[in-house]
Amino acid sequence: MTREPAELFKAACGGDRRATGRLLSLVERGGADGDLVAQIAWPKTGGAHVVGVTGAPGVGKSTLVDRMAAAAIAEGGRVAILAVDPSSPLTGGAILGDRVRMNSALGAPAGKSPFIRSMASRGQSGGLALAALGAVRVLDAVGHDPIIVETVGTGQVEVDVVNAADTVVVAVSPGWGDAVQANKAGLLELADVFAVNKSDRPGAADARRDLELMLDLGDHPDWRPPIVETTATAGEGVEALWKHVCSHRLHLLETHSLEARRGGRAAEEVRRHLHNRIDGLIARPSEQVRQLIREVTEGLRPPSEAAQTILRSQPPGDSP
Amino acid sequence: MPNRRWCEELTEHPLRIVLAKLGFDGHDRGIKVVARMLRDVGFEVIYLGLRQSTDTVLAAAEQEDADAVGLSIHNGGHMTLAPRMVNTLREAGVGIPVVVGGIVPAVDVPLLLEEGVAAVLGPGASAAEVGETIRSAVEAARADVD
Ligand SMILES: Nc1nc2c(ncn2[C@@H]2O[C@H](COP(=O)(O)OP(=O)(O)OP(=O)(O)O)[C@@H](O)[C@H]2O)c(=O)[nH]1
Ligand SMILES: [Mg+2]
Numbered sequence: 529m530t531r532e533p534a535e536l537f538k539a540a541c542g543g544d545r546r547a548t549g550r551l552l553s554l555v556e557r558g559g560a561d562g563d564l565v566a567q568i569a570w571p572k573t574g575g576a577h578v579v580g581v582t583g584a585p586g587v588g589k590s591t592l593v594d595r596m597a598a599a600a601i602a603e604g605g606r607v608a609i610l611a612v613d614p615s616s617p618l619t620g621g622a623i624l625g626d627r628v629r630m631n632s633a634l635g636a637p638a639g640k641s642p643f644i645r646s647m648a649s650r651g652q653s654g655g656l657a658l659a660a661l662g663a664v665r666v667l668d669a670v671g672h673d674p675i676i677v678e679t680v681g682t683g684q685v686e687v688d689v690v691n692a693a694d695t696v697v698v699a700v701s702p703g704w705g706d707a708v709q710a711n712k713a714g715l716l717e718l719a720d721v722f723a724v725n726k727s728d729r730p731g732a733a734d735a736r737r738d739l740e741l742m743l744d745l746g747d748h749p750d751w752r753p754p755i756v757e758t759t760a761t762a763g764e765g766v767e768a769l770w771k772h773v774c775s776h777r778l779h780l781l782e783t784h785s786l787e788a789r790r791g792g793r794a795a796e797e798v799r800r801h802l803h804n805r806i807d808g809l810i811a812r813p814s815e816q817v818r819q820l821i822r823e824v825t826e827g828l829r830p831p832s833e834a835a836q837t838i839l840r841s842q843p844p845g846d847s848p
Numbered sequence: 849m850p851n852r853r854w855c856e857e858l859t860e861h862p863l864r865i866v867l868a869k870l871g872f873d874g875h876d877r878g879i880k881v882v883a884r885m886l887r888d889v890g891f892e893v894i895y896l897g898l899r900q901s902t903d904t905v906l907a908a909a910e911q912e913d914a915d916a917v918g919l920s921i922h923n924g925g926h927m928t929l930a931p932r933m934v935n936t937l938r939e940a941g942v943g944i945p946v947v948v949g950g951i952v953p954a955v956d957v958p959l960l961l962e963e964g965v966a967a968v969l970g971p972g973a974s975a976a977e978v979g980e981t982i983r984s985a986v987e988a989a990r991a992d993v994d
Contacts, residue, residue: 546942549913557861620862621887625895627908643911648892650862 533565540670541572545643548670552645555662558804566662569669574790576673577777578664580690582681582715583699588725589678590629591760592699592769597642598632599770600674607642608672610663612656612679612689615648622648626678632763643672657688658800664692681715691718692793694786695776697769699723700739702731716742719753721772727757727765751779809838816841863986866908867918868896870929878971879920882949882978886918889979902929902936909942915986916966921950926960934964943993945985949978 531539531547533554539547551569554561579596581589590611597607611626624646647663649656660677667675677693679686690696698719716739724735739755754772758765780786809817820834867883869876876898883893894912896905909917917937921929930948937944945966952960957968966985969978 545907546910546913546940549911553861553913615862615892616887619888619890621890621892622862623883623887623893623895625883625897628895628897631904641907644908645911646892646894648862 533561533568537565537568537670540666543639543671548643548666549645551666551670552663555666556647556650556659558659562662565666569666572669573665574668576664576668576675577695577774578668578693579674579676579773580693580696581676581678581699582686582690582696582718583723583725584701585680585682587699587701588758588760589680589699590626592697592723592725592758592766593626593676593678594630594632595760595763595766596770596773597630597676598763599767600676601640601642605674606640606672608667608675609642609644610647610660610667610675610677611644612647612649612660612677612686614680614683615650620650622650624648643667656686657692658797658804660689661692661797687714687718688796692796694780694789695720695773697721697723697773699725700735701726702729702735711742720751720776721769722753722755723765723769724755724757725760728759728762732757750783751776809842862890862892863915863983864892864894864912865916865918865982866894866896866905866912866914867920868900868905868908869898869920869922870900870902870905870933871923871925872899873921873923873925878922878950882918882920885975885978886982889975891979891982902933905933906936906940906942909937909944910940914944916944916982916989917946918982919946919948919950921948921952924951926950926952927956930960930965931963938964943989945982945989947982947985949973 533551536547536551540551551565554565581593583589593609597609600607609630611624613622613624613626615622626646627644630642630644645663647660664675664677677689679689681687681690681698696718698715700722702724722739724732724739736755736757743752756765756769756772758769760766780789813821817838820837823829824831824834865886867879867886869879879897883895886893894908894914896908905917908914917933919930919933926948930946934946937946946964947967947969948960948965949969951971952968960968966989967981969981
């Protein structure tokens with residue numbers, strides 16, 4: 529029952545979804561096992577198209593993701609979906625409800641339906657982005673392509689998650705409130721493709737115009753984000769949306785900007801790992817760290833000096 | 849915060865439960881209440897909602913690496929649906945407990961337990977009771993496996 533990461537990985541590559549599920553839990557929990565999984569997966573990553581989908585709560589992200597997954601499957605893709613939702617800061621619990629809207633591919637032949645994983649933010653500030661990136665890597669390494677990541681576009685953390693995608697779809701719906709919200713969260717600037725979802729409702733044309741105006745203000749030398757009107761519930765416009773998503777990937781490949789994007793991401797990810805480790809030094813302090821903090825409290829040395837001392841005394845390869 | 853600790857003591861991570869209604873079984877009010885209860889005692893609830901099949905629940909349990917399956921049953925189908933779920937998981941080698949909530953006549957409870965259902969929760973159970981019951985069921989299932 530309790531299988532080793534290497535064994536799990538082999539099984540997962542062979543299409544064992546339970547093994548993939550278990551591997552994802554290991555990376556999500558982090559620690560030594562998570563590091564080991566990341567190490568095993570690493571050489572096989574980089575092939576998948578990672579598509580981030582974000583937007584205000586209830587705008588129709590999950591329904592859109594479901595339909596896009598169906599379009600990708602029709603083209604022969606081995607789709608994985610990662611749906612990220614916030615945990616309750618009070619209890620640590622979460623209701624992960626995105627799967628409710630992800631039923632359209634259920635009739636797909638066995639093995640062709642998307643692999644869907646729900647992930648809670650678990651209150652770790654930088655940890656979510658790391659856990660989500662780790663999960664994307666595992667899904668990539670075991671052979672999924674494309675990988676669609678859904679996050680609610682409200683917090684910085686969620687923005688970070690989609691920002692790590694190759695192609696970012698920002699969903700808005702008719703009515704100003706949405707666009708203003710998205711703008712505030714800095715989402716509009718992230719978009720490679722816009723979906724004006726719920727186009728069956730009045731105001732879709734206005735929403736498109738607002739977005740066009742906003743794009744006119746910016747500078748888009750080589751890729752101006754296309755705007756697609758969709759009605760996810762009926763599947764309308766989703767094929768066009770998916771086509772734009774795929775064109776964006778081609779564009780990245782043709783202009784050799786995929787490497788640049790991923791390069792920026794790599795630096796960011798290393799920064800986060802460092803951050804986590806440093807957080808760990810304080811959250812689970814050694815006797816030395818405790819002592820230094822006492823000395824700062826008693827006014828014996830400045831905090832900056834204590835920090836310097838802690839950093840200098842970190843043995844290499846120590847993973848707190 | 850106490851709830852959170854309470855879950856982590858056992859597992860060092862929140863317990864994950866797949867929550868569903870099988871077949872044609874009315875509205876989703878009850879199951880939504882249960883979902884919130886479980887969230888409030890620190891569970892990660894993978895909510896599937898209405899009209900699921902044993903196969904969709906199994907698929908979700910595998911992909912989500914769930915610790916338990918919760919079925920909400922109000923249509924009187926518990927004697928067929930719940931054992932079918934237990935068997936589907938067993939045949940797939942997924943050793944996680946199935947907990948049934950909803951309206952189950954007292955005489956049927958021992959029969960369900962005999963069929964391999966881990967626990968049956970009545971409509972009056974408190975959040976703490978529901979959480980504690982599922983937690984014990986998960987613990988027992990893990991002890992079985994090891
Ligand atoms: N009228 C209309 N309703 C839609 C459309 N797309 C989605 N909905 C509905 O909007 C509601 C929310 O859809 P979801 O797909 O769950 O939205 P979401 O953005 O994933 O929601 P969160 O994950 O909770 O933020 C559901 O009731 C959908 O049926 C659409 O194109 N038109
Ligand atoms: Mg959603």
